Amino acid sequence: MEYGFHQRAGRSGEVRPVRSRRKGATRAMINLTENATAEFRRLMSEKGLDQAVVRIGVESGGCSGLQYNMDFDESVGETDEVFDQAGGLRVVCQKDQLAYLDGLNVDFSKKLMGGGFRFENPNAAKSCGCGTSFRI
Secondary structure, eight states: OOOOEEEEEOTTSOEEEEEOSSSSTTOOOEEEOHHHHHHHHHHHHHTTOTTOEEEEEEEEOSTTSEEEEEEEESOOOTTEEEEEOGGGOEEEEEGGGHHHHTTEEEEEEOOTTTOEEEEEOTTOSEEOTTSSEEEO
């Protein structure tokens, strides 16, 4: 299997390559920061889901029209796209949602005010103040 390489921001903001499962540099991507990866790993371990994948999607709702949803899943279907992350963590989303999620970066902050998962979506024309809903 050949691998394409894509750019990903590291801990200090440097850009480093991430291996994808498909050929070509135009592959859609979803990226997790090291903080987000660590938090997902912690939650998975706490729930006994060490082999699960992180499923990210969108649904109608929120103040801007669409909102993100995340969950753990133990299976990957034919209609899913898989994104391998550092440390072996895998993120999946349904292929029909890639138009909304292509280029999405997910971060995690432990701040008391405004902490939690944060989404940076280059496809969003508008995002709400809470950062969990957006409009294309």
